[in-house]
Amino acid sequence: MATTPNPLSQTTLTMTSTTDSEAGAGSLRARLFHPSTRQKLLAFASLLALVVFFSVANDNFLQIDNLVSILQSTAVNGVLAIACTFVIITAGIDLSVGTMMTFCSVMAGVFLTYWGLPIYFGIFAAIFFGALCGWTSGMLIAKLKVPPFIATLGMMMLLKGLSLVISGTKPIYFNDTPSFPQISQESLIGDLIPALPIPNAVLILFLVAIAAGVILNKTVFGRYTFALGSNEEALRLSGVKVDFWKVTVYTVSGAICGIAGLLIASRLNSAQPALGQGYELDAIAAVVIGGTSLSGGTGTILGTIIGAFIMSVLINGLRIMSVAQEWQTVVTGVIIILAVYMDILRRRRQ
């Protein structure tokens, strides 16, 4: 199947894809009709269609202010979804991303507010503890052979509890670190182009996405991530330290959750210890809408980002149209099912 090529070698990948997609046609046509390109085009077209629809439906939708809030509301879910993408490509799942994010923001609060350390320590703490949590999940899964669903379910609860314990169930405010909210709320782009006050959180989302895309597509680590998902046994037989790479995948994913923790804490100017549960499902939904298969072996960061934007545009647009909240949830559910079904249809056709 072209969608789950053996990624062990880049040459096989290119070969299988070319033969599968309308062989014999011109190279441009072949590339345009390449399944993964088509998937991205489809997702992007859906996003565009949503934007056009809402712009027409309500004048208040296509306003700079509103577009900026859509971008801002995507930042946290987008970064979490990127973290999930790595894990889902390995055919794993991470249910702990939401509460892990919260735990990281609480740890940033401990370093900055409780201990009064400079801001860089807070940033370091969030990313470090994210990586540590991810590493723990990875060890549970790779070494102790606990199924990912269970291991991360346990981590989800454990981290939620720890966040509440450490914070004493109260939000930790960052009032002593006035520069902390700027991480997310200030606008470097707005300083250059005053008409576009896009908050830094969005900039960070795109930087994380680019970095994740490069890691996934241009490094050995990335190639092994795909291989873990499509054929773990083959990878093991070819002498690769499967356990080590699996732990690394979860560690990287955890570190990215740490960045999400920074973004949300900085946006709220506080670490909210009770928050986080339920966010993992939004992240997984974004990944799935973006065309990454839960059975592993395929997936793109670009798809995930588009998936995250489809979700936030949809919710924002329905709100702007004053659609009743009950119905907003119904529509979101339908869109998720539709997105996955279209993906299945496309695969079947090949």
Added chain:
Amino acid sequence: MIKRRALNIALGLSFAFGASGIAQAQEIYIPLVSKGFQHQFWQAVKAGANQAATDYKVKVTFEGPETEAMVDKQIDMLSAALAKKPQAIGFAALDSKAALPLLKKAQAAKIPVIAFDSGVDSDIPVTTTTTDNKAAAALAADKMAELIGKEGEVAVVAHDQTSRTGIDRRDGFVDRMKSAYPKIKIVSIQYGAGDQLKSTEVTKSILQAYPKLKGAFGTNEGSAIGVLNGAREMKRKVVIIGFDSGKQQKDAIRDGQMAGAITQNPVGIGYKTVEAAVKALKGEKLPKIIDTGFYWYDKSNIADPKIAAVLYD
């Protein structure tokens, strides 16, 4: 702009939606961003707001996040509400500090903010429509004391220890007991997150630990039902006092399993919030706090039209 208009025509939808857009612009629009929407309490607030919307001929929308922990989701809602260029806005903050940048934006745009329920911890709102939760819980303490003969052990099953309503109702009850009824001892204060199942478990463990317990106070609908279930499952007779209403709680009061409950006036909160917004738009001066009231209800007065009007299923 031009591009957008071109799209309008291209899609042939411009007429239908364009017309509704104009209609919207003419009437006064007041979005209410609350702390929740699924719970029956919020549905009653919504009903009150809709009633006021009809009376004052304004347009009202009502939204809130799925759980009271989702601070960022609520901020997204507030931000979308502001994008709709409302004339006024009703807001019940989950975390006032986190919402401050948007509230400042509303202030700068001269959009009056009416705080409701637990309110907004800031001086930006022109007024707050709310229940005096401390006084309401003190009334629950008085009723409890009366029912158990002013002595013995009682427990509190609260919905949480961080929110304003959770703290006020717990403290209102505890302080009143301590100051007015020295022979009553509060042996346990536990938290069940307002979740029926969790509150049931919490209640059972309290009943297990205190065999002589005479009464228990559940600080919101979920907590009260939890206390009720816990006592039923343990087959224990204790005086149960609840808070808010809901079908289960009303049934339990009617058949005597629950002694009574305090009800806020959620319909009134919704109504007065919209009314205050309309008055603020007319430039009328408003008090800093609009008390929406609370009532004690039990078997004897549950059918009273004045009480029945503020209870919800």
